[in-house]
Amino acid sequence: MSLIVLSDGQIQMLLESLDKDDTDAFKSDLKRALHAYSTGQQTGGGPSIDQPERTVTHSEGNGTTTLFMPSCAPDGHGVKG
Secondary structure (H helix, E strand, O other): OOOOOOOHHHHHHHHHOOOHHHHHHHHHHHHHHHHHHHHOOOHHHOOOOEOOOOEEEEOOOOOOEEEEEEEEEOOEEEEEO
């Protein structure tokens, strides 16, 4: 499985290209996905979504901290960084 990272510009272009029906469907899907993610449950009685603890990396050189927040679901895996 490959990882694709979209830039802010690519996401903006994708969202701006949606028509009204696509926008309504996207909003509905996003609402369901956020609810499932925040409650740790898969809708429809399927397996739950696993949200392991986040990983924290700290750079002493420049004082920055990066958080990686993984999520595993039956449909795939994701990481928010």
